[in-house]
Amino acid sequence: GENVEQHPSTLSVQEGDSAVIKCTYSDSASNYFPWYKQELGKRPQLIIDIRSNVGEKKDQRIAVTLNKTAKHFSLHITETQPEDSAVYFCIAGAGSYQLTFGKGTKLSVIP
Amino acid sequence: NAGVTQTPKFQVLKTGQSMTLQCAQDMNHEYMSWYRQDPGMGLRLIHYSVGAGITDQGEVPNGYNVSRSTTEDFPLRLLSAAPSQTSVYFCASSRSAGENTIYFGEGSWLTVV
Numbered sequence: 742g743e744n745v746e747q748h749p750s751t752l753s754v755q756e757g758d759s760a761v762i763k764c765t766y767s768d769s770a771s772n773y774f775p776w777y778k779q780e781l782g783k784r785p786q787l788i789i790d791i792r793s794n795v796g797e798k799k800d801q802r803i804a805v806t807l808n809k810t811a812k813h814f815s816l817h818i819t820e821t822q823p824e825d826s827a828v829y830f831c832i833a834g835a836g837s838y839q840l841t842f843g844k845g846t847k848l849s850v851i852p
Numbered sequence: 853n854a855g856v857t858q859t860p861k862f863q864v865l866k867t868g869q870s871m872t873l874q875c876a877q878d879m880n881h882e883y884m885s886w887y888r889q890d891p892g893m894g895l896r897l898i899h900y901s902v903g904a905g906i907t908d909q910g911e912v913p914n915g916y917n918v919s920r921s922t923t924e925d926f927p928l929r930l931l932s933a934a935p936s937q938t939s940v941y942f943c944a945s946s947r948s949a950g951e952n953t954i955y956f957g958e959g960s961w962l963t964v965v
Contacts, residue, residue, distance in 0.1 A: 750892075773952045784942065784956040785895070830894060836949045842894035 743768040745833050747843030754821050755851050762846045764831035765813040771833040773840075774807060774814045779828045788829075789816070821850045854878050858943050858957035865933040865964045873928040873960050875943030883946045884926040885954070888912065888939040895942065901926055902949045933964045 744767040754760045766774075775790035791798045791805045791814065798805050802821075807814040814833075818825055828847050834840035859874045877884065885900035897910030901920040915937060917929040926945075930937060943957040 747894075775952065784958050786956070787953060790953070834952070836952070840897075840952070840954070842896070844892055844894040 743771060743833055743839070743841040745831060745841045745843045747831050747846060749846060750844065751847045751849070753849045753851060756821060756823060758821055760816075760818045760821050760825070760848055760850075762816045762829055762831065762848070763813060764815070764833070764843050765811075766833035766841075767812065768833070769809075769812065770835060771839075772835055773833075774805070775832050775840075776805060776816050777830045777832065779830065779845075781827070785830060818848075821848075823850050823852050826850045856943055856945050856955055856957035858941075858960050860960060861958065862961045863963070865930070865962065867933060867935060867964060869933050871930050871933065873930075873941055873943070873962075875926045875928065875957060876924050877926075877943075877945040877955075878924065879945065879947075879955070880923060881945035881955075882923070882948045883954075884920065885910070885944045886916070886918065886926070886928045887942045887944060887956075889942060889959075890939050898928065898941075930962075935964045938962060938964045 747764045772793040777785040778788045779785040789803050789805050791807050802819045804817040828845045830845050831843040832840050856877045882903050886898040887895040889895045896912045899918040901907045904923050907918050941960045944954045946954045
């Protein structure tokens with residue numbers, strides 16, 4: 742089955758700096774790579790996703806890059822704000838029941 | 853739309869007790885699933901359903917049963933609760949099994965003592 746490794750497990754940045762979270766996956770059949778944000782005590786919510794036919798996708802301060810050859814993808818958050826503090830999960834897979842979660846990165850943005 | 857609704861939000865059980873976590877969605881989604889979230893483990897798939905009358909096991913199915921008699925509802929049953937089942941449980945749905953975007957319920961915090 743799919744194996745997703747996510748790094749780092751914790752990340753602290755100063756407000757206004759950039760944050761980068763990296764994930765690797767093992768199954769070359771995976772073609773969908775979403776990122777979810779989970780605030781403390783809340784449900785995970787989709788923030789951005791990318792499919793295997795695209796190398797990069799951007800949405801305001803958030804971007805995701807995908808390197809299919811190396812089987813890794815990354816989340817980039819620029820100009821971080823305190824409200825970006827949360828746990829971020831990367832996911833790799835195909836259909837909805839074939840999604841494998843990374844273990845999460847706890848991002849802390851220090852004002 | 854209420855989206856995905858889970859009940860109860862908090863529950864304390866004694867070892868050996870049984871209970872059902874309820875999940876309902878009002879988006880006419882075909883695909884529904886249950887995950888458990890443990891510290892440092894991400895979310896792990898327990899059971900899923902691709903439509904009414906169809907269920908299948910995920911990564912960690914032992915100790916749990918599900919049924920899908922209607923499109924809207926997907927209850928999760930703990931048959932004989934164990935301390936290892938202390939966790940946060942999330943129900944989720946998507947338009948179909950091939951539609952990747954999944955929407956989560958608010959979560960159910962379960963403690964087994």
